Amino acid sequence: xxxxxxxxxxxxxxxxxxxxxxxxxxxxxxxxxxxxxxxxxxxxxxxxxxxxxxxxxxxxxxxxxxxxxxxxxxxxxxxxxxxxxxxxxxxxxxxxxxxxxxxxxxxxxxxxxxxxxxxxxxxxxxxxxxxxxxxxxxxxxxxxxxxxxxxxxxxxxxxxxxxxxxxxxxxxxxxxxxxxxxxxxxxxxxxxxxxxxxxxxxxxxxxxxxxxxxxxxxxxxxxxxxxxxxxxxxxxxxxxxxxxxxxxxxxxxxxxxxxxxxxxxxxxxxxxxxxxxxxxxxxxxxxxxxxxxxxxxxxxxxxxxxxxxxxxxxxxxxxxxxxxxxxxxxx
Numbered sequence: 267x268x269x270x271x272x273x274x275x276x277x278x279x280x281x282x283x284x285x286x287x288x289x290x291x292x293x294x295x296x297x298x299x300x301x302x303x304x305x306x307x308x309x310x311x312x313x314x315x316x317x318x319x320x321x322x323x324x325x326x327x328x329x330x331x332x333x334x335x336x337x338x339x340x341x342x343x344x345x346x347x348x349x350x351x352x353x354x355x356x357x358x359x360x361x362x363x364x365x366x367x368x369x370x371x372x373x374x375x376x377x378x379x380x381x382x383x384x385x386x387x388x389x390x391x392x393x394x395x396x397x398x399x400x401x402x403x404x405x406x407x408x409x410x411x412x413x414x415x416x417x418x419x420x421x422x423x424x425x426x427x428x429x430x431x432x433x434x435x436x437x438x439x440x441x442x443x444x445x446x447x448x449x450x451x452x453x454x455x456x457x458x459x460x461x462x463x464x465x466x467x468x469x470x471x472x473x474x475x476x477x478x479x480x481x482x483x484x485x486x487x488x489x490x491x492x493x494x495x496x497x498x499x500x501x502x503x504x505x506x507x508x509x510x511x512x513x514x515x516x517x518x519x520x521x522x523x524x525x526x527x528x529x530x531x532x533x534x535x536x537x538x539x540x541x542x543x544x545x546x547x548x549x550x551x552x553x554x555x556x557x558x559x560x561x562x563x564x565x566x567x568x569x570x571x572x573x574x575x576x577x578x579x580x581x582x583x584x585x586x587x588x589x590x591x592x593x594x595x596x597x
Contacts, residue, residue: 439469
């Protein structure tokens with residue numbers, strides 16, 4: 267399964283790290299950066315297995331090495347039961363100094379059974395100032411047999427004194443065609459549906475898998491069908507749809523992405539239909555009431571305004587205003 271991409275092969279994270287392992291020059295601290303859902307946490311665990319696997323597997327060339335997944339160490343790391351592989355996550359909104367102090371206490375002892383002890387700090391950008399300064403002390407005097415992996419969206423989210431002591435590995439969104447292949451194989455989706463979800467997910471496997479749940483597949487179908495018939499809505503129906511969308515707080519960003527992609531496709535169908543996102547709904551798009559590009563763009567503006575306001579304003583109100591605007595422009 268692909269979990270990174272980069273058009274510059276020299277910056278391919280897999281090659282950088284495996285080359286360092288083979289040359290026995292793996293740094294004591296790595297910083298994995300990139301958007302959510304593109305494999306940073308997955309590869310951090312993979313790297314912990316590679317560093318401790320008793321039966322490393324090799325691929326087609328010397329730079330392709332993989333854990334065996336079967337040895338005692340690999341199994342423990344996969345189940346998160348290895349005593350020398352520690353996962354640090356935010357407690358509430360932040361990673362706190364007590365969590366970093368626990369790491370420091372652990373590092374004062376020799377590893378129980380690992381060849382390389384691995385500390386994985388997820389959402390490292392959420393360390394408060396006290397925790398960040400405590401971690402800096404660890405990085406200034408890195409212990410032997412230990413690898414620290416920090417995971418964050420961007421290095422600018424961390425103190426420069428921390429990032430300067432880590433080797434940054436940048437992860438990139440998964441290409442649409444690779445994500446499609448994964449979705450088709452794993453979820454038995456049609457090519458067109460897999461294409462739509464891969465485009466909506468924007469290179470994030472985590473986001474794509476949310477779209478692939480039976481509930482979300484049905485919700486996407488329901489929403490597009492409702493949008494197709496929007497010109498026939500009554501005001502009461504508009505309020506009902508608005509309430510249903512707004513009440514699904516966790517799914518609201520997905521709903522808005524679907525609405526945005528639907529309106530985008532209605533424009534693109536007139537000029538470059540080969541670039542549609544929702545190709546599994548081409549009959550709906552083809553038969554939809556023809557409006558001017560300006561009218562569709564005004565509807566997209568309404569969606570984007572809703573996306574900006576939904577976190578700081580009344581959700582029911584901003585969704586209702588958005589749908590009312592789309593409805594009015596279809597009359």
